């Protein structure tokens with residue numbers, strides 16, 4: 001099986017200074033490509049270095065709503081210069097009203113600027129959204145979106161919004177953490193995602209699967225807390241197949257085709 005991770009953060013320091021063994025284990029599980037999302041100016045060089053080292057890595061650069069307050073006055077120049085270094089996507093960007101002390105006007109300004117850049121360059125963009133789905137839809141409708149489409153990572157919005165988002169070019173990615181009992185609403189929403197718009201992600205090192213599904217237990221050495229291994233992508237596919245009531249092989253092929261449609265058009269064939 002050839003698997004495509006629509007969203008992770010391989011550069012996260014919790015995964016350690018050398019992720020080569022993790023990438024090798026993911027490859028053993030069938031992972032051929034992974035979109036690695038930078039989230040602030042500080043981690044963009046790390047994502048770039050990973051892209052230069054590992055053929056599996058599709059780099060993506062963006063200013064995440066959690067780090068909007070830390071951006072420097074030059075963040076736009078740094079972002080465009082970084083995007084020019086290697087073929088890359090834009091993200092992770094978005095809106096978040098779940099974190100405390102959020103500054104929504106600043107988040108919106110940063111989000112819209114990056115969305116428009118993605119549209120200008122026709123680059124796939126990865127979007128994070130928590131508790132701001134209505135506003136996100138308004139902004140997507142009021143601004144140009146990239147023709148190639150965009151990813152709503154860990155889609156947690158209402159099922160009713162899916163057709164309008166899909167019409168604008170949205171793909172929806174399912175994380176393993178939706179397998180937890182308490183995530184029933186989010187999990188059930190994925191039954192409404194059009195088959196040709198479904199993607200699957202680990203979001204490693206975050207969004208752990210429930211213990212019984214976690215095939216690659218991993219611990220953050222500095223905190224002793226469990227973290228998510230990128231090789232768990234296969235386990236997330238098993239969960240998706242159960243949820244949607246279809247065999248995992250054809251599901252993986254379809255998800256791979258969807259991934260290629262969104263992220264493959266400007267990258268070399270896997």
Ligand SMILES: [Zn+2]
Nearest residue numbers: 007037092203
């Ligand atoms: Zn993320």
